[in-house]
Structure formats: C-alpha cells, structure tokens
Amino acid sequence: MIGRWEPPGGDPAVRELRRDWEDLTSQAVAALRAEAGTNADDPRLRSLVGELSLHGERFRTLWARHEVANHTDRMINRKSITRGE
Numbered sequence: 643m644i645g646r647w648e649p650p651g652g653d654p655a656v657r658e659l660r661r662d663w664e665d666l667t668s669q670a671v672a673a674l675r676a677e678a679g680t681n682a683d684d685p686r687l688r689s690l691v692g693e694l695s696l697h698g699e700r701f702r703t704l705w706a707r708h709e710v711a712n713h714t715d716r717m718i719n720r721k722s723i724t725r726g727e
Contacts, residue, residue: 671704672711679710 657663674691681687694701 667700668704668709669711671701671707672709675705675708676710676712 660666678687678691691705695705
C-alpha cells in the first residue's frame with residue numbers, strides 16, 4: 643500500500659524536484675487500484691480514493707485509465723536543488 647501520498651497537483655515544488663513525476667504518479671495510482679481490487683470493502687481505502695478524486699485532477703485522470711500494477715521499490719530520482727540537475 644502507498645504510505646504517504648501528496649495529492650497530485652499538490653505542491654509544485656515537490657513536483658519540481660521529481661524528474662519522474664509523471665511516471666511516478668501513474669505507477670502509484672496503478673498500484674493503488676491493484677490494492678483497491680483486493681480490498682474493495684476497506685472503508686479507509688475507499689475514503690482515500692474519494693479524497694484524492696475530489697482534490698486531484700491528475701489522480702482522477704489516472705484513476706479513470708483503470709491501469710493496475712504491483713507496487714515496486716523505486717530508486718528516488720530527485721533534482722539537486724543546489725546543482726539544478
């Protein structure tokens with residue numbers, strides 16, 4: 643399950659630091675959908691999906707794709723604030 647999630651479209655500074663923001667959010671939503679498929683009756687999960695749907699246009703778009711994927715470990719890929727790379 644996804645630990646902490648910033649709603650898509652949240653803090654632009656966070657997106658700015660992530661080189662792979664588009665890919666990361668797409669994979670995260672697909673992993674959340676996989677979790678939702680196995681735990682459809684979980685009220686906390688339903689609440690999370692509802693909250694993200696209300697506040698995140700990107701989430702709504704990605705959720706509507708119906709993509710499902712397992713959550714995998716990923717190497718963090720951030721831009722250096724001081725070096726700009």
